[in-house]
Amino acid sequence: MTENMNDQLDASATFSIELTCPIGLENVLENELHELGLTNTRLGEAQVKLTCDLRGIYLACLWSRVATRVMLPLTHFNMDSADDLYQGVKSIEWSDHLSVHSTIAIDCHGTNKEIRNTQFGALKTKDAIADYFVEKSGQRPNVEKQQPDVRIAVRVKREKVTVSLDLSGDSLHKRGYRQQGGMAPLKENLAAGMLLRAGWSKNSQFSQLVDPMCGSGTFLVEAALISLNIAPGLRRQYWGFKGWKQHDHRLWQQLQDFAKNERVSVDDLTVTFQGTDREQKAIAAARENIKRAGLTGIVEVSLSAFQEHDFSWQGSTPLVIVNPPYGERLGDEMALISLYSQLGYWVTENALGGVCALLTSNDQLARQVPIRPEKHTRILNGGLECRFYLFPVVEGSIKRGDRQQAVMSQGAQMFANRLQKNVKKFKKWLAADKVSCYRVYDADMPEYAVAIDMYDDWAHVQEYQAPKSVDEEKARVRLMEIVTAIPSALNIPETNVVVKHRQRQSGKQQYEKVATSQHEMIVQEHGCDFIVNLKDYLDTGLFLDHRPVRKYIQDNANGVRFLNLFCYTASASVHAGQGGARSTLSVDMSNTYVDWARRNIELNEFSDRDHGVVRADCFEWLRKSTNEFDFIFMDPPTFSNSKKMSNVLDIQRDHVELIDLAMARLSDGGQLVFSNNYRRFVLDSELSERYVVKDITAQTLDPDFQRNNRIHQCWVFQKRG
Incomplete structure (x- = not known):
């Protein structure tokens, strides 16, 4: 059954429209409409229904900071087949809304058992509109996907279909000032809705707005637009209603002119807008957005961590609003605990008497803020369910006590x-x-x-x-x-x-990145410098349990030719060089670690002529090598099935062959230090028959690893005289 709404397009000019918005901001949108004098409203999920005249439509489009789209439903009908969709669309009197010369675009949302994909739904809708005009005039309107004269929306929800005109034409969050965003920019209408939810207004009680992790500056720009009473739709060039037959150009122009005159003078501003961010790219984007919004000199952003920035705190009621990282992975989430706690204490120390507003998808992280929240609102941010918290920074809400004890x-x-x-x-x-x-x-x-x-x-x-x-x-x-x-x-x-x-890692997994932060730092050990990376790989580049082994190598390396097999980042080679080794050669099959090894050697100012690094399978390299060495160290993995190796390595199974190959390269009187971290490893007894073998495990455990004395096992091998 079809319920046409064309009768609302008569001279009375009363329309029933739907304004969509982010979930969680329906009340904020309704309040905003009421302040515009548009009071005939009804709340729905992610929308507010409004009955108004044409002027009301224009006011909503021009002034709403929270709405996503302004839709004019033309018909509702039930659909049991694809033909029902075609007939329902065709029954609309399209000539009341557009001409045959108009360009159109169809947006179809939702599917059911009859309309199994949105492209098919859009195609059936287009065919119905085209056939309507062919029957009327023998011509059909053209399709223009980017900026059509009229944009038509079809919403399919189970057997129900709603066909609407999209009077906004494009999402209202696109204000026209933002060309760039940070890593995860908030949509402008979502940011504005949260500001309004927090109590920010053109006659705000707050003395300043501070965003300590401002990203591309969306909160700051939207707050300034609110305070200056600048209509968010003024910068937009494209509107869906401009190609609509009911459009009144003169009325629209009058409302635009009125809106331009409503702007508050900068001289009359009594609030300030400050933001910081640690990412240079984000600050560059923020400054460009501020410039495009015409707010240069009004909104200030700085490249800085908020803890280190000297904010100009003024007045007694600041609003600190922030969209911090949420932590998509477990490790990220854990690391963010400290950030949220630090942010909370920073707020209590600087913004007493104000409000902290925070958006996060992680309740556990929000609990690290040492302030009792007044309320929170469920909000969807890019499809991610979040909570928008309001923390009053007042004595009764702050969790007092030790800085960490409080949480x-x-x-x-x-x-x-x-x-x-x-x-x-x-x-x-x-x-x-x-x-x-x-x-x-x-x-x-x-x-x-x-x-x-x-x-x-x-x-x-x-x-x-x-x-x-x-x-x-x-x-x-x-x-x-x-x-x-x-x-x-x-x-x-x-x-x-x-x-x-x-x-447990195996094969190439042990070499793969777990992050891409490139967090490198230099640490010292017994006179040697090493590059470590705490974030990007599972291991950091320095096995701390081998500290005494490396010291042993350093103390016994003077004048020797040193070979480091399975060298990892060549820390043992650096110690040998520091101990006076005549030469060192480091062998590993990983491109990542070979490069890392070279950088460690270069960092310690050893020449690559005497201190070489080779990428190779250690088994194959030993089989082919004819060189002789006075001191050999190898710390092979427990297991490896890397494609770069000719065979799978199992250290328990393969250690005899590996040690024999290495001992063949050892000079008379030299020594081989063999270590591994397989806790159930048992050294084959036949090796003691061929070589002089000494277990030095106990001597290679410093106090920090003596509790876990199976962290590795270590032996010294020498040839029998």
């Missing part, structure tokens, strides 16, 4: 106590041996199954793979407690915590 659970406090105990235990050893990179915790408490390594003032956290019997949510909560406890327990910045999930 620490009992479990987190217990974990912090253990970390502090370990640091105290290692203090004398660290000072005596000048160690700055060490393991401070290694699953000391079974329920907190992580390893924590310190690299200067950075904590590298590796979560061990939990047994299937462990509840995932419980493990997740414990990991969050760990990361919450680390900054205060270890006295490091909250942002200096990196979290990874560690499980």
Whole structure:
């Protein structure tokens, strides 16, 4: 059954329109319409229905900061077949809305068992409109997908079909000022809706707006447009109603002229707009958007971390609004705990008397803000379900107490106590041996199954793979407690915590990136410099448990020809060079680690003539080599099935052949140091019959690894005289 709405297009000029909006902002949109004098409204999901005249349509298009589109429904009907769609569309009196010379575009949304894809639905709609005009005049309108004279929307929901004119023509979030965005820019109408939800207005109670992670500046620009009373639709050139037969150009022009005169003078502004971001690309985009919006000199943005920027706090009621990262992966989420906590404390220290408004998809992260939220609103941001929190920064809402204790659970406090105990235990050893990179915790408490390594003032956290019997949510909560406890327990910045999930790796997996942040830093060990990367790979580039092994190599390397097999990043070769080795040769099959090894050698100013690096399968290289070496070190993986190898490596099965090949390259009186980290490894007894073998495992464990004395096993081999 068809319910046509053409009777609303008579001289009374009363229309029933639908304004769509982001989910969660329906009330904000309704309030906005009421302030425009458009009060005949009814709320729906992600929309507000409005009955108004033509002037009301234009006001909504021109002034709504929250609406996404303005739709004029023409008909509703039930559809049991594709032909029902065709007939329902064709029955509309299209000549009331467009001429045969108009260009059209069809947007079809939704499918059912009859309309199985939107392209088919759009095609049936186009055919129906074309046939309507062919029967009337023998001609048909042309299709123009980009900026048609009339845009037609078809919404299919189960058996129900709604056909509408899209009077906005394009999404209303496109204000015309934004050409660029940051990594995840907010849509303009979503940003404006949240500002209005937080209480920002042209007569705002707030003295300033601060966005400490401003990205491309959308919050700042939208807030300034609100304060200056600049109609968001003024910059738009394309409107869907301009090709509509009911369009009144004179009335539209009058409303535009009136809107231009409504702008508040900059001299009358009593609020300020400040933003910071750490990403240069984001700040460049923000400045371009600010310029295009005509707000240069009004909105200020700076390339800086918010903690380091000197904001000009004025008045007693700032609004701090922020869309921080949410953490798509577990490691990212854990690292963000400290960021949210730090943001919350920064707000309490600087914005007392104001409000902090925060959008996030992660409730656990929101709880790290040490302020009790007044309310939160469910909002969809790009299809991701989020919560928009309002935190009143007033005495009664701030969680008082120690900076970290305020958000620490009992479990987190217990974990912090253990970390502090370990640091105290290692203090004398660290000072005596000048160690700055060490393991401070290694699953000391079974329920907190992580390893924590310190690299200067950075904590590298590796979560061990939990047994299937462990509840995932419980493990997740414990990991969050760990990361919450680390900054205060270890006295490091909250942002200096990196979290990874560690499980057994094989083949090329051990060489693959887990991130792309290129977070490199230089650390020192026994007079050597090393490049480490805490974020991009599962391993950092320096095996801390081998620190004593490397020192042993350094102490015994003077004048030797040194061979480093399975060299990884060549840290052992650097120690040999520092110890006076005549030459070093480092062999590994990974392009990544060969390049890393060369950079470590170059960093320590050793010449590539005497300190070479070769990319090769160590087995194949040993079989072909005729060179002789005085000192050989190899620390092979437990297992590798890399395609770069001619065969699969299983260290338990293959270690005899590997050691024999290496010993064939060893000079008389030389030594081979063999190590591996396979905990169930057993050295074949026949090797002791052929060579002099000494187990030095106990001597290669510094205090930070003595609790976990199976972290590796290590032997020295020499030829029998």
